[in-house]
Amino acid sequence: MTTSTNVTTVTLKVNRFAPRPERERDRTRSGSPFARRSSPFGGSAGSAAASRRRPHGKQWVQEYTIPARPEDTVLDCLMTIKRTVDPTLAFRYSCGHGMCGSDAVSINGTPNLLCTATLRDWAKRPSSPAAGMTDDEGFRHTGEPACEPDDADDADDACAGDGSLGVIELGPLPGFPVQRDLIADIDPMLDQIRRLRPYLEASGTLATTEDGKVDVFEYLQRPDQLARYEQLSNCIACGVCEGSCPVFAGGDAFIGPAALIWASRFINDSRDTQSMARMDAIDTADGVAACQSVRACTRQCPRGIDVGEEMWQIVAKVRER
Template sequence: MVEANNTTVTLQVHRFTPRPERAERARGGSPFAKKSSPFGGGSDSAARRRPRGKQWVQEYTIPARPSDTVLDCLLTIKRTIDPTLAFRYSCGHGMCGSDAAAINGTPTLLCTATVRDWAKQPSTAPEVDDEGFRRTGDETANEPDVPAENVENNIPEGSLGVIELASLPGFPPQRDLIADIDPMLNQIRKLTPYLQADGVLVTTAEGKVDVFEYLQNPEQLAKYETLSNCIACGVCEGACPVYAGGDAFVGPAALIWASRFINDSRDTKAMDRMDAIDTADGVAGCQSVRACSRHCPRGIDVGEEMWQIVAKVRER
């Protein structure tokens, strides 16, 4: 069935333009200043600070179909309305993870989110009740519908609704929907995210390499296969209320990458890896909120895997 293209969607984009950096002073400055702090500051901390700049919300109303993705809508805006709108994407099929952002406040991938699933209609009930308390979904579920023409700022007929977009939470924005995920990638790198075998080649009686010595059975593969699907998109870190750039918590993404190799029977550094994450900002920083499990684009139950690695580290 071919969908009619006579509908529209409104995108409310939280935009951000950074303030131009000041040129470094040619001379002068304090003789007591230090480029780095012995307590963990320095350039990494400076990179995690939220940059200053202009912030505003801009609305775009464009033709769209329910099956269109949010990335499709942004590309339409970029190509036909506003070429200054900044967002990041690569494969466009949920495999690279480069287009992670917050849609209606929820971290997810722009290329896998459809208008049908994320467009929302305006609320017909007031935000707060007569006593000034915020209304909940249970309080408004049984209220009669109010005709669209009686709703203030109602969406026009033929509109699929409104989608609110912002950069990925937990990371400083670089421009519009582009977040600086370098803090997450640096945390992953610190945990040596690659296989570390003993390097000894087993040989047969004829002196040839015994390739069968390195095969894994299905049970060994199953322990880490799902974890190897992580694409480091940052969705789990954007959903985590504890993670905020890696200062107090290394983050679920880094721990998932560490767990992937800890559970690999071929890796010989499992104990060293567990020592590296057995710190105050490692597994001890996880509060078991399990918000990291929501909307993982690769289907990883991040919260469960976090619980498993925390238990393994504490029981070793």
């Protein structure tokens, strides 16, 4: 293995947004009384939509070219930019290890987590001058493929011809109002989850043993009972599935796959006593009836949940009950 002295770089194209300061009359002005309608998930849909009104402001695309390695994550690059290039760049993160889900954004048009997306997987080589053009046989050129070293020993020499790993385009998570730069307002999703009571509701009756003592194994489950919901309990409410769903748009027309995953988690829990009530709550026009079974929600789930399959299962269970 030879050590390369070439410095590789990556270019991030960030869709930025700076909200316009809200005027006093905008804060106090109410919507039309003729536009109000009740929501099956509680509250007024008209007022909820008004509270989530997309803010106005300045939008632009800003490019940053920084030194980077193929194994770096997109979050690593944004942190470098924030610390050394542009402190005004706004993005959200917490654990940095794919456990909290707070850093979900659009990467090259696909919802994903900043902390798990590596440059090796997501950097795209700039298109050639002929990109978008058609040849004599009618085939359209789409540019060069992303930089992919042949083996691990060549990782440091990736794209050594021009020293660039490629380009990555970043934007806020689709389907949600943008607050600033890469920060989206995911409160609509969290509100939908809360309204479906995402917590165990057991009978509350303490089981006792023959000698009158509390039975500490009251909620003991068999492995097959645990398997029905164990994977679903890994959901971190990152919003990646909702950003991928073509039906979900901020929670107005569809409750969303994240809320249905949380509902399914407790519907499938043998200890919960509210399964029928939970299915009634999602058996609405904005609930399971709105799911079109596109299964786009399955792509890129950071916790490995087959969201599309779970959507099919919960829809079938609601309809067959």
